[in-house]
Amino acid sequence: MKKIISICTAFSLSLSALFAQSVSPEILEKVKEAGELQNVFLNDDEVKLSLVPDTELSKLAVNHWNNSEKPRLTTEKLFYLDKKTIGSKENTAENNSNSENLSIEDVSKVIRSISTMKGTEYYSNRHKKWETLYHEAYLVDSPENKERIPDDTEGSADGKTLYCMQDDNSFGKCYYSLSYKQRANEVSVCFDNFEPLKFAFITAAKAHNVKINLVVIDEGDHFLVYLMVQAYYPRISMLEEKMIDSFNARVDSIYKWFVKEMGKV
DSSP states (O other): OHHHHHHHHHHHHHHHHHTOOSSOHHHHHHHHHHSEEEEEEETTOOOOOOOOOSSHHHHHHTTOOOOSSOOSEEEEEEEEEEGGGSSOSSOOHHHHHHHHTOOHHHHHHHTTOGGGGTTOEEEETTTTEEEESEEEEEEESOTTTOOEEOOOOSSOOTTOEEEEEEEETTTEEEEEEEEEEEOSSEEEEEEEESSOEEETTEEEEOTTOEEEEEEEEEOSSEEEEEEEEEEOOOOOHHHHHHHHHHHHHHHHHHHHHHHHHHTTO
């Protein structure tokens, strides 16, 4: 009997460790109530990231910027996603049960399903209307060939480097390298543009001057989703406004895409 109790206790402790809270109780309470928290830093603002979860992959994500130029835009946003709210809007016991069983393996497959980003919408604050963010999206075989290939969703994402094309509403065809990491209770990806982003005839961002980081953490009954965008671009008034609007809007769009695809798992 004592042996059974010991085994149960050890199992309980291991689950507690696996689903330990990765943010402070204060932040967790705020993000749970509001659904999301955000910080935006522009130009010479002192960047004080206060929403970064205390996890291995989150800490790696905020250190991907390795360029000599300081980002002109840094946006961090933390989302609270209750597993019970994923999927069907009908709040039935069956739907709740299915949602509660969602795992980090499901998350790993979703964030590698790049082709499903096609048709993702965002709200343009400049135009005051909803627009399509990605008119097309798919993986390519290499930075050199850029031949379309199927989504790579088998097995673990850990250590994978993939490449993708996104036909962006603002910048046309954009090419990114995608660096993935996966652990027992979290998975991450960093989008890094390996070719310049163009706005008409202007180079909006040189290669490797845009980094979009997504980290998803499984905390048992909910996911914490951390998104950070860093970008360096020319100090041109019209371009600067467009970049700020575009990249802040896509943070919400990427999150909405993620939630939508998780609902299909």
